[in-house]
Amino acid sequence: MTDVLSTLYPWIKAFHIMSVIAWMAGLFYLPRLFVHHVEQSDNARIEETFRMMEKKLLRLIMNPASIATWVFGLCLVFTPGIVDWSMVWPWTKAAAVLAMTWFHHWLALRRKDLEKGTNKVSGRQYRMMNELPTVLMIVIVLSVVVKF
Ligand code: HEM
Numbered sequence: 309m310t311d312v313l314s315t316l317y318p319w320i321k322a323f324h325i326m327s328v329i330a331w332m333a334g335l336f337y338l339p340r341l342f343v344h345h346v347e348q349s350d351n352a353r354i355e356e357t358f359r360m361m362e363k364k365l366l367r368l369i370m371n372p373a374s375i376a377t378w379v380f381g382l383c384l385v386f387t388p389g390i391v392d393w394s395m396v397w398p399w400t401k402a403a404a405v406l407a408m409t410w411f412h413h414w415l416a417l418r419r420k421d422l423e424k425g426t427n428k429v430s431g432r433q434y435r436m437m438n439e440l441p442t443v444l445m446i447v448i449v450l451s452v453v454v455k456f
Contacts, residue, residue: 327376334370
């Protein structure tokens with residue numbers, strides 16, 4: 309099994325990066341949709357459009373992309389010689405990836421609130437939360453590329 313992972317290493321990494329790009333696109337865009345959704349919540353027709361866009365973005369892009377990122381990422385973890393756990397970078401990457409996954413689930417819960425009309429988060433708070441994936445992405449990319 310580890311032989312197969314070593315042979316397929318460049319392919320798995322390529323698909324890992326593709327799924328990361330799709331996941332990150334959603335993690336950056338969904339909170340922006342929430343900002344405008346909250347700030348236009350007096351218009352029923354526009355609100356319905358936001359609900360549909362948020363649901364499709366999460367279900368069709370973000371959920372599958374996050375699963376693919378995890379599956380390809382874990383294949384890379386189990387590829388012999390790729391991760392040296394005595395270094396710092398795998399731990400900073402793991403912490404940031406867990407935080408990114410928490411953020412994904414937080415967004416999914418807020419989407420349900422917006423769908424049911426029970427949202428309590430303001431547009432300003434969504435704007436602030438929107439910075440989190442950027443910070444985590446910087447930590448992750450520095451971890452995997454600089455490998456401190
Ligand atoms: C979800 C769980 C994840 C796991 C288990 C995981 C694991 C890994 C592993 C083990 C590598 C191989 C490093 C190497 O070849 O030296 C890798 C590469 C990479 N990961 Fe992840 N990763 C995950 C999520 C992410 C996320 C969220 C991002 C971006 C925000 C990301 C960006 C990258 C990049 C850009 C590379 C290629 C680095 C290079 O070799 O040039 N990964 N990942």
